[in-house]
Amino acid sequence: MTRKFLDEAYSYLGKGVQTLYDDWADTYEAEVGKNGYVTPTRCARLLAAHIADALAPVLDVGCGTGLSGLALRAEGIKTIDGMDLSAQMLDKARAKNIYRTLTQISDADPLPFETGDYAVIAAIGVIGPGAAPLELFDTLLGKLAAGGLFVLSFNDHALQDPAYAxxxxxxxxxxxARVLEQEHGPHLPARNINSTAYIIEKL
Incomplete structure (x- = not known):
């Protein structure tokens, strides 16, 4: 029987996440696709309305197999760098040939870029139970210069905890910061899970 990682993911609380996603890499896209995963498309569409320069560099944190990168590229965004904890997920992303660079990161080390290096930082489907901790929100927002944009999403599992909003x-x-866009809508429709997508400007 094929392992159903979605049945496990939300029970992870920060430990073992890298191993989970390494193990999931080969079947991730098939599993989330079967469940109608649409948050990357929604986030990319909202972001595209606020980007003046399609060549401005975008950092896709927690890029996984590259589904968020594909969504960003489909909206005309040209320069995308990806970072993820999982080497196996990064291998899948690399095969798509949509990223300028791909970097494996560690949750034990500082993020390997300077404040202001990116005009836009994306954390699409990344922060929440079974994935990155809420503290990553502060870290990423802090890495933007004034006027920089942060696109992210919190799914229903995250929003059950009032600390996220x-x-x-x-x-x-x-x-x-100020919220430029906030939209609640489908996340994994087949499981009746929704998410809120945000476009945030650093002030």
Whole structure:
């Protein structure tokens, strides 16, 4: 019987995530595709409305097998770098030939780029239970220069915890960011799971 990783993913709480996604790499796209995974397309569409320069570099954090990169490219975004914990997922992304660079990162080390290196940072389907911790939101927002854009999503599992939406509200209240777009819609329709997509501007 084929292992169903979606049945396991949301039970991971930060430990073992790299191993989970390494093991999932060969069947990831088939499994999420069967469940109608649409969040990358939704996020890319919202982002495209706010990008003035299609050549501006975009960093796709947690790029996985490259589904988010494909969605960004389909919206006319030309320069995309990807980073992920999983070497096996990065191999799948590399085969798509859509990324300028692909880098394996570690959750134990600082992210290997400087503040302001990217005009846009994407974390699509990345932050939440079974994936990256909420603290990554602060790290990535902090890596943007003023005027930079952050596109991300929180699925229903994340939004069950009020801390996720509160993290964005806190930044708005403090004047460090503003929400340009916020759209709740399908995530994995076959499982009746939705997500909220956000376009955030660093102030």
């Amino acid at each position: 509160a993290r964005i509200s806190d930044c708005v209240d403090k004047g460090t």
